[in-house]
Amino acid sequence: MGSCIICGTDVEGDGRICRSHQEDVVFDFRGNSPDQLVANRFYRGVVDGYADFGVFVDLAPGVTGLLHRSELDVRLESLEWEPGDDVFVQVTGVRDNGNIDLAWSIRQADREFRGELVHDGDSEWLPTDQADETEATDTAVETEPVEATSETEQTETAPTETEPTETADEPEPTETASEPETTETASEPETESAVEAAAEPADSVTASDERVTVASLGDRVDETVRLEGEVVSVRQTGGPTIFELRDETGVVDAAAFVEPGVRAYPDVVVGDAIRLDGEVERRRGDLQVETEALAVLAGDDADAVETRLAEALTAEARPEGLQPLAGDEAVAGLGEGLLDAAEAIRRAVLESRPIVVRHPATADGYVAGAALERAVLPLIDDAHEQSDAAYHYFTRRPTDEPVYGMDAATNDATRMLQDRDRHDEKLPLFVLVGIGSTTESADGLDLLSVYDVEAVVVDAAVADAETRAQVDTLVSPTLESVDADLSTGALVSSLASAVNDAVRSDLVHLPAVSYWAETPDRYVTLARDAGYDRERIAELREAVALEAYYQSYQDKRELIDDLLFDDGGDLAAHVSAQFREKLETERETASANLVTESVDGVEFAVLDTDAYTHRYDFPPTPLLLDDLHRHHANGDAAATVGIGTDELYVRSTGDLSVRSVASRTAEIAPEADVSTAGRREGKISFLAGERDAVEDAVVAAIADAF
The missing domain is CATH 3.90.1640.30 (inorganic pyrophosphatase (n-terminal core))
Incomplete structure (x- = not known):
């Protein structure tokens, strides 16, 4: 039975990752068939090429999946991947014909996963466990430091105690390789020495005693520096442990390595004030510090860090x-x-x-x-x-x-x-x-x-x-x-x-976009001065409304950004045309089925939204009722009511409180369990079996209010 490389719990068979941590690990696939892939796992792949509908990614020789454009978090045209690039994707499923469906991974670096495993279809193991034993024996006793064999292990290798000589307290660095040490070498206290090195106080490292700031690291690549700050997150990868350090000027990742997948400095937790010495490097364009020593600060030193951070927050957080x-x-x-x-x-x-x-x-x-x-x-x-x-x-x-x-x-x-x-x-x-x-x-x-x-x-x-x-x-x-x-x-x-304040000029047209009717002149003028006339503002509003409806739980960050800030005109105009077509079609159907009533001289327009709207297509009922009341309530209607199975919406030209209407309705129809479901949208909910009673009660309640 294997054990999970992250939490250590037992795993059935020879597996190395438990069920709850499947998505925390990236897999290097060494199999030869799509059927050997495991759904919902993240895999390292290589970009094979582009098509109009997505990106083909090779997970292994002869095993290629499709990352469809609908799965991307960015537009396909703006994706910066090139053929041959290493990327990370999630396998969502394998079809009967062998086609592999892939999903986007927001994590695009080894360090962003908590572990790394090799998977050949039958078994899985750590990258360092795949060595040829004979070759490992030949290299185990070498003392020349060599370059790490994978990107996740390109931090400085922890020193290894080789012989219990007089200089044993100054261990020589050992070679890092993908092969495991031989049994004889493994019996040496290598891990103990590595842990001792990881616990070494920061003051003992050959680095400048002068503290530098995170903001200055861009000018200090390849230099050994000293940082002081607060730990804001800790991530364990298949190689190093990544500490995210924040000082008064910014945040940077610091990688600390003991051995693959083993937590460095296990006593360091989020919120600790620390001093860290290490070499500044760039990894895929991002700055990272390769930790040589780290110490948790206490007393006056910790207070000094906290004071600097607090003063910086106070100075920077409050706008002028x-x-x-x-x-x-x-x-x-x-x-x-x-x-x-x-x-x-x-x-x-x-x-x-x-x-x-x-x-x-x-x-x-x-x-x-x-x-x-x-x-x-x-x-x-x-x-x-x-x-x-x-x-x-x-x-x-x-x-x-x-x-x-x-x-x-x-x-x-x-x-x-x-x-x-x-x-x-x-x-x-x-x-x-x-x-x-x-x-x-x-x-x-x-x-x-x-x-x-x-x-x-x-x-x-x-x-x-x-x-x-x-x-x-x-x-x-x-x-x-x-x-x-x-x-x-x-x-x-x-x-x-x-x-x-730096983005103020980007925002000036947005207030005008947010109004459906009676946009204040001050905002119309502000938008016009920025180059947005009424027609353009209407296009943006309608386009955003349409996109807001579809996939309503998604932020659609890039799409909304294109519409509101970076669109040359074609996208908003195109989507706006769809909006108008769909709304006009629904409006025609609804208008033909509005029932006009008069109670005590108060005119009402009532629509059965179950019978005369497409409830699960655009436009949503609140938007349709807004439009009907503005344009199709026969001009004299004091209120428009759209009533469905167990909810209704009220639109009024007067100052009508939906809570007052709901309260009065509950008095008239006490068995309906009436409540206000959304004051802003004029929404009232009730028991479906009391719909007829509620409709009459709402009309009476509105008439009383007028």
């Missing part, structure tokens, strides 16, 4: 001030709250804490989320040396629900705990825009609070008093100051400019 886009006075009135939110976001970047942005899957929600993304990603790139840091430290998760409910919160809690336990990541900062400000989100926010997770809520709608006490930072108008024409996209665009 807020300059609302278009000089919006409603936004200016929320200035202190917006500065608090901006400081929390900037602090998370500087602390190497992941940021998770939640927003509705609507045009307004996507504009708000994209504005923050545009501001934060450059800050992450500046703070981290890894080229893919933006994918690790910033996540945008749209939701098709109008509130931050238990479904979204459970998903978020599950992911953050997995990242904490499997990858030693810090718990993230959650930024909820356009959701999370009302009592319907209370349960979701409570779940996050159990783990003492920091949450920032930004919403243009008036927040409930209970929510204000639930989150760390909440930016929302009060009833006294509410500006009815303020959208969340407009509010968050000004927040984004405070987070990163």
Whole structure:
């Protein structure tokens, strides 16, 4: 029976990885048949070539899979892989005809996996276990240091004690090779010496006693330097242990090697203040320090590190001030709250804490989320040396629900705990825009609070008093100051400019995109001055709305970026044309089946959304009801109601409170279990069996309100 190379648990047969860690290891496939591959594992491959529909990747001679363009996290045209490049992919399945389906791997370096194994179809082993025993015997006693045999082992080899002579306390380096040592050599205390070397205090290494900063490492490649900072993450690979170190100027990876797959400095944990000496190198364009010695600091030395980091955070995190886009006075009135939110976001970047942005899957929600993304990603790139840091430290998760409910919160809690336990990541900062400000989100926010997770809520709608006490930072108008024409996209665009003023010019057209009707003149003028006329703004809005609907749980980062920031006009115009065609088709059907009613002189337009809409195709019911009420409510209708199996939406031209309507409906139809499911979207839920009673009660409740 084998044992897992990561956690050490027993594995059936000769396997070397347990079920729970299958996706933490990268495999080097040595088999000869697709049937020998294991689904959901990550494999190293070589780019074979491109086609219009994807990339062909060789996993072994004669074993080639297709990475379809739909599986990529970037556009196929922007992929920088060249034929012959080593890449990492996930095998999602092997078809009956032998075709191999592949998926994108965000991890594109050995160090980003916690281990490495060779798989020949029948068995699996560590790369260092495949040696020819005779050849190992010939090389085991050599003392000349040689270049490591794989990229993951290109750190300095730990010194090995060779003979118990008078100079045994100054061991000679031994040769690193893929072959294992002979039985006789393995009995020597090599591992003990390596561990002793790993525990060596940093002061004993021949390096400058002068501390350097992470920001200066680009000018110190091939030099041995001394760094001091905080450990923000630890990753174990099949070769070295990777410590991510943060000082007051940035973050860098430091690789420490004892032996393949063995944790170096096991007592060092996230949050420790450390001193590290090592040589600066570049690996695939990223800076990395090859650790020669590392020591955990205590007392005054640790206090000095913490003080430097705290002072740097204070100096860098708080923006100098807020300059609302278009000089919006409603936004200016929320200035202190917006500065608090901006400081929390900037602090998370500087602390190497992941940021998770939640927003509705609507045009307004996507504009708000994209504005923050545009501001934060450059800050992450500046703070981290890894080229893919933006994918690790910033996540945008749209939701098709109008509130931050238990479904979204459970998903978020599950992911953050997995990242904490499997990858030693810090718990993230959650930024909820356009959701999370009302009592319907209370349960979701409570779940996050159990783990003492920091949450920032930004919403243009008036927040409930209970929510204000639930989150760390909440930016929302009060009833006294509410500006009815303020959208969340407009509010968050000004927040984004405070987070990163360097991207302000990229954001000026976004507020206008976030409005469906009655866009404030100040934002129309701002967009026009930036080269976006009303027609162009409408195209962007419609294109984002259409893409927001499809794959609503995906951020579609590159696609949204192309639409809002980098599109020359063709993409938005093309998608907008699809939007209009689909909406007009649905509008014609719905308009023909609107039922007009009059109660106490109040006109209503009622639509049976189960019978006269395509509920599982575009447009979504809320967007369709908005359009119907604006253009097809016979002009005189005070309200438009769309009612389905167990939920309905209310649209009104007056100042109508959906909570008041729901409360009155519950009084009239007490058996229907009526509740407000989303105040912002005018959504009310009820028991399906009481639908007829609820329809009559809602009409009566709206009539009472008018």
